[in-house]
Amino acid sequence: MGKIISIANQKGGVGKTTTAINLSSALALLEFKTLLVDADPQANSTSGIGFDPKNIKIGLYESLLQDLNPKDIILNTTNEYLHLFPANIDLVGAEIELVDMPNREKLMSRILNRVKDDYDFIIIDCSPSLGLITTNSLTASDSVIIPVQCEFFALEGLGKLLNTIKIVQRSINPKLEIEGILLTMYDMRLRLSNQVVDEVKTHFQQLVFDTIIQRNVKLGEAPSFGVSVIEHDAESKGSINYLNLAREILQNNGLTRMQETEKVLS
Numbered sequence: 001m002g003k004i005i006s007i008a009n010q011k012g013g014v015g016k017t018t019t020a021i022n023l024s025s026a027l028a029l030l031e032f033k034t035l036l037v038d039a040d041p042q043a044n045s046t047s048g049i050g051f052d053p054k055n056i057k058i059g060l061y062e063s064l065l066q067d068l069n070p071k072d073i074i075l076n077t078t079n080e081y082l083h084l085f086p087a088n089i090d091l092v093g094a095e096i097e098l099v100d101m102p103n104r105e106k107l108m109s110r111i112l113n114r115v116k117d118d119y120d121f122i123i124i125d126c127s128p129s130l131g132l133i134t135t136n137s138l139t140a141s142d143s144v145i146i147p148v149q150c151e152f153f154a155l156e157g158l159g160k161l162l163n164t165i166k167i168v169q170r171s172i173n174p175k176l177e178i179e180g181i182l183l184t185m186y187d188m189r190l191r192l193s194n195q196v197v198d199e200v201k202t203h204f205q206q207l208v209f210d211t212i213i214q215r216n217v218k219l220g221e222a223p224s225f226g227v228s229v230i231e232h233d234a235e236s237k238g239s240i241n242y243l244n245l246a247r248e249i250l251q252n253n254g255l256t257r258m259q260e261t262e263k264v265l266s
Contacts, residue, residue: 002035002119003253004112005179006141011157012128014149015184017044018219019245020125022238023145025049025228026246028082032120032255035074037112038087039137040127041094046086049077050226053088061090064107064136065097070115078231083119091133098132105172108136130164138168143179148200150186150193150212155200179249184213211245213238 007020017040024036038045039060043053062068063085075084098104112122124137138144144165148154169176181204187193201208213219218236222229229238250256 002033002116002122003143004116004122004124004141005249006124006126006134006137006144007147008126008134008138008144008161009146009148009157010128010130010134010161011149011153015147015182015213016040016128017048017125018223019145019147019182019184019213019242020045020123021048021223022219022228022230022242023245023249024082024121024123025079025230026242027121027123027249028079029230029243030246030250031081032250033081033083033118035083035085035115035119035122037085037122037124037137039091039108039124039133040087041089041092041133042127043087043089043091044223045125046084046088047226048223049082049084049228051075051084051086053086056086056088059086059088059091061088061094063111064094067110070111074115078227094133095131098136104132105135105139108133108140112140130160135164135168135172138165138176139173141173141176143177145179145182147182147184147213148196150183150190150196152192152196154196155203178207180209180252181207182209182211182213182245185215186212187215209245209248211241211248213241213245216241 007016024034027034036045046053058073063070063073077084126134126137183197214237216238218233219229219238222232
């Protein structure tokens, strides 16, 4: 039975989609069957692995609103271990249309439970909001990864997200855990980046991943080619960072034992 992990932060531009795409690709490269769920109306995860959202006629929106079988919607990718549950612009209307539906917070759970046994991991790319789609994602998830940008406003809004997670834990999904806080866009040359790392680690301690995602040109280039950074440049810092993150998650979940000497240092 697959573990469902949401990538969530209501603050935009912190690396949610970049993390969703590249973590999914790294897990798939390590031969763990992975489903990437695009739960953002911008559909950047869909385009980021090579599909044009304008050509997606049925996606997450139709599955949520019309109860379509996800197995009829999920797409294969160039990696046999990676599948995509796509999105299109129609998803933007779901926030309004879900309001009056019964058990509206549990629709994503119902959908993903149909395919959960087919995957080792299901990674959900959440939208930059705390609306019904994100609540659905958190309700369906076993855990959540919170990307935090290594910049001045890094902790802005993090309290709201943590409060939302507590509400979901208390009222809907008591099994939801924080998989970890992921520091992104790190530039070792900047004093500010190092200050943010120290501050986040001081406040959240064991919740912070050891892996830090560095600023990397290849990470920015890869989506324009419709591929993950690992496919774009396997030797780039971005590739190494996300492979290390995948290995850290596997190790934290008891799925692999990686010796320190085996870790590829970024």
